[in-house]
Amino acid sequence: xxxxxxxIKGIADGVYINVEGNDYNKIKESLEMKINENIEFxxxxxxxxxxxxxxxxxxxxxxxxxxxxxxxxxxxxxxxxLDREIEKxxxxxxxxxxxxxxEGMTKFVHGTLRSGQEVSYNGNIVVIGDVNPGAVLRAKGxxxxxxxxxxxxxxxIGGNKNAIVAAYSLLPTQLRIDDIIVRPPEGDSxxxxxEIARIIEDKVIIxxxxxNK
Amino acid sequence: xxxxxxxxxxVVTSGKGGVGKTTTSANIGTGLAMLGYSVVVLDADIGLRxxxxxxxxxxxxxxxxxxxxxxxxxxxxxxxxxxxHENLYLLPAAQTKDKTAVSSSQMVxxxxxxxxxxxxxxxxxxxxxEQGFQYSxxxxxxxxxxxxxxxxxxxxxxxxxxxxxxxxIYQPKLIVNRIRQDMVKRGDMMNIEDxxxxxxxxxxxxxxxxxxxxxxxxxxxxxxxxxxxLSGKAYRNIVRRIIGEEVDFxxxxxxxxxxxxKMMKILxxx
Numbered sequence: 001x002x003x004x005x006x007x008i009k010g011i012a013d014g015v016y017i018n019v020e021g022n023d024y025n026k027i028k029e030s031l032e033m034k035i036n037e038n039i040e041f042x043x044x045x046x047x048x049x050x051x052x053x054x055x056x057x058x059x060x061x062x063x064x065x066x067x068x069x070x071x072x073x074x075x076x077x078x079x080x081x082l083d084r085e086i087e088k089x090x091x092x093x094x095x096x097x098x099x100x101x102x103e104g105m106t107k108f109v110h111g112t113l114r115s116g117q118e119v120s121y122n123g124n125i126v127v128i129g130d131v132n133p134g135a136v137l138r139a140k141g142x143x144x145x146x147x148x149x150x151x152x153x154x155x156x157i158g159g160n161k162n163a164i165v166a167a168y169s170l171l172p173t174q175l176r177i178d179d180i181i182v183r184p185p186e187g188d189s190x191x192x193x194x195e196i197a198r199i200i201e202d203k204v205i206i207x208x209x210x211x212n213k
Numbered sequence: 214x215x216x217x218x219x220x221x222x223x224v225v226t227s228g229k230g231g232v233g234k235t236t237t238s239a240n241i242g243t244g245l246a247m248l249g250y251s252v253v254v255l256d257a258d259i260g261l262r263x264x265x266x267x268x269x270x271x272x273x274x275x276x277x278x279x280x281x282x283x284x285x286x287x288x289x290x291x292x293x294x295x296x297x298h299e300n301l302y303l304l305p306a307a308q309t310k311d312k313t314a315v316s317s318s319q320m321v322x323x324x325x326x327x328x329x330x331x332x333x334x335x336x337x338x339x340x341x342x343e344q345g346f347q348y349s350x351x352x353x354x355x356x357x358x359x360x361x362x363x364x365x366x367x368x369x370x371x372x373x374x375x376x377x378x379x380x381x382i383y384q385p386k387l388i389v390n391r392i393r394q395d396m397v398k399r400g401d402m403m404n405i406e407d408x409x410x411x412x413x414x415x416x417x418x419x420x421x422x423x424x425x426x427x428x429x430x431x432x433x434x435x436x437x438x439x440x441x442x443l444s445g446k447a448y449r450n451i452v453r454r455i456i457g458e459e460v461d462f463x464x465x466x467x468x469x470x471x472x473x474x475k476m477m478k479i480l481x482x483x
Contacts (some may be wrong), residue, residue, distance in 0.1 A: 132411055135369060
């Protein structure tokens, strides 16, 4: 049973490790079991990346460190575990990137979502098209719409207050980030520029995402 | 299999009720027949049949679609020939049954049989998105969406377009029914651009709100036969677009204005 949490995929350059769940101890247990089944084969393997829908950066780093020091894995990008945290902190401090959710897994939706259609995903959702009224998007992470967002968008489901919703035209019926629900003010306000919605001090703030516009 | 088929089946649907599906089906069917095509209009609204009334054929019904599906009669026996057009037939719905009387696979079989003998099969779908709608679209090659310039009707149309796509009927065409140009001008009614902006489908035609439609419907004579009515002209243009002609969209500017402007139009040629 526990083995199903882990899958190891080998390609020419090395191996990917796909992880399910977000409980480090369980992941560690089943990962070590899997490696010990074939210890000679894995020793010194080249690790390309660790991926997983619910994987946090902390767990990812832990897994990488475990593999590096206990099983002699060679990490393809050493900086992944060493510099990443620092790099991220720096960028946020210097305001170079908005304080958004760590990238993670992303679902791409091609075409227009119509009334009654719903997309739910344990990660980010990117819609290449419009989201019409009556359509619903639910994401654990961010929601990006390359078009008009007129339906309901719920980002950051399950406590992710850093999640954002952005669209070329942000005109949602209702917008939710984590457990905060807002609706647009009465009256038609149609902005011709792209906007981004995020939580700042427990309020959803909507602003242009190109500061110069 | 695909090559044997001769005709094209088109479902007329909307999601919302009362937007003019049946009127549109009757007019398109009649219009195609007027151009010389052999046409069957199929009333799929079992239990709430109307198409026979709109076409003035109610008193000729002997067998209906359920009789055909249950093999109580031959398909040919159930088809009612139109009063005015040789090559136009109605396959009426049953009034005493309900939507469970026909399944999607029976419908596909029936429509395929019709396609072998007729150029166009126009399927008048019931309102809603339940079983009646599901079997109506099952046999359709193409779809025509009817909507009115109301937010609720457009919303339902959007829903239906999504379901059609899920059932592999792509690129439905849109008819906007009952538009009132004077209200659009005042900003009190959605305009065509607003509607197309949301639905993002190809526009097949715009039919003005016209009392002639009510008159002709009650008389059982589709308005498309009325040479003078603007709505009749709109339907004739729609039919020409269905057979692939390029036709300019009607100028609806003067529909609800006074006699004076109509006079001016006649005198000075618009």
